[in-house]
Amino acid sequence: MYAPSILGGDFSRAGEELRAIASSGADYAHFDVMDGSFVPEITFGAKFIEDCRHLSDLIFDVHLMIDNPERHIERFAKAGCDRITVHAEASKHIWRVLAMIKEAGKEAGIAINPGTSVSSIEPVLSFADYVLVMTVNPGYGGQRFITQMIDKIEELDSRRTENGWSYLIGADGGISSRNIKTLYDKGLDLAVMGSSFFAEEDKAAYIKELDAIIDGSVV
Numbered sequence: 001m002y003a004p005s006i007l008g009g010d011f012s013r014a015g016e017e018l019r020a021i022a023s024s025g026a027d028y029a030h031f032d033v034m035d036g037s038f039v040p041e042i043t044f045g046a047k048f049i050e051d052c053r054h055l056s057d058l059i060f061d062v063h064l065m066i067d068n069p070e071r072h073i074e075r076f077a078k079a080g081c082d083r084i085t086v087h088a089e090a091s092k093h094i095w096r097v098l099a100m101i102k103e104a105g106k107e108a109g110i111a112i113n114p115g116t117s118v119s120s121i122e123p124v125l126s127f128a129d130y131v132l133v134m135t136v137n138p139g140y141g142g143q144r145f146i147t148q149m150i151d152k153i154e155e156l157d158s159r160r161t162e163n164g165w166s167y168l169i170g171a172d173g174g175i176s177s178r179n180i181k182t183l184y185d186k187g188l189d190l191a192v193m194g195s196s197f198f199a200e201e202d203k204a205a206y207i208k209e210l211d212a213i214i215d216g217s218v219v
Contacts, residue, residue: 001190002207003028003061003170006052007043008194014048017198018056024203029058030172030192033076035066038090039139046072046079053080061192063111063172065138066090070097077104085109085132088121095124102129111172113138114146118155128167131156132192136173145174150186157187177213184214 004026009017021029031049036042049062062081066072069086070093076084084101088110091097101108109130110121114137125131133152136143149171156169171183172192180191191210200206 001028002026002197002210003030003190003192004197004203005030005032005172005192005194007032008196008198011044011048014052015055018052018058020198020203022056022058024197025207027059028061028190029056030194031060031062031081032194033062033064033066034139038067038087039065041139046075049076049081050079059083061085061190063109063132063192064090065111070100073097073100073104077101077106081106083107083109083130085111085130087111087113087138088116089113094121095127098124098127109170111138112152114149118152118159122159125156125159125167126163126165130168130170130190132170132172134173135171135175138173143174145176145179147179150182153183153188154186160187177210180210181213181216 004021018029032043034041034043059082061083063085067090069090084106086097088094098108107129109132110128111132113134133149135145135149153169168189169187170190170192171188175191175193176196
């Protein structure tokens with residue numbers, strides 16, 4: 001599964017970018033919400049997502065890179081998110097935040113930065129619907145993939161299997177045709193892609209190419 005990130009597109013052409021994602025065969029649209037505090041950049045808030053909701057039937061996968069996300073869960077839920085992912089590092093009460101997301105009727109995701117271990121979020125893994133591994137340092141698009149993060153994906157997959165947990169595993173940052181097969185072989189379920197996706201003129205052909213790489217029909 002793929003979740004092209006609007007961050008890699010043109011905000012002024014959001015409707016066209018969403019249609020490009022849908023026509024590519026991807027099921028998800030990823031929204032990176034940045035507050036200028038948890039990460040250096042500022043992107044957009046719930047109003048942008050609410051406006052986009054009317055333009056697309058894609059699954060809206062919203063990634064809150066913001067401090068104290070518990071203050072904003074209700075607003076983002078009402079904006080039309082299907083999944084809300086918050087950072088383990090952004091709140092002292094991460095279980096409470098995940099519970100708030102579920103109580104709002106949304107899938108609850110937890111994200112971890114490159115410097116955060118899988119073991120640090122083990123207490124909530126049985127409760128989370130989704131775990132997002134940051135494979136770059138969050139805050140900017142177009143960064144180089146941090147290869148050491150592959151081990152985290154493998155560890156999350158092992159823990160999921162050993163304990164019978166059902167969370168999906170995602171990765172965000174620097175994902176391309178060069179590394180996607182390794183990630184899926186290690187247990188990845190959802191690849192978040194920004195610049196690598198939007199740089200392609202024929203996005204549907206790119207998704208088909210990635211599918212072929214993952215299933216081994218293209219080396």
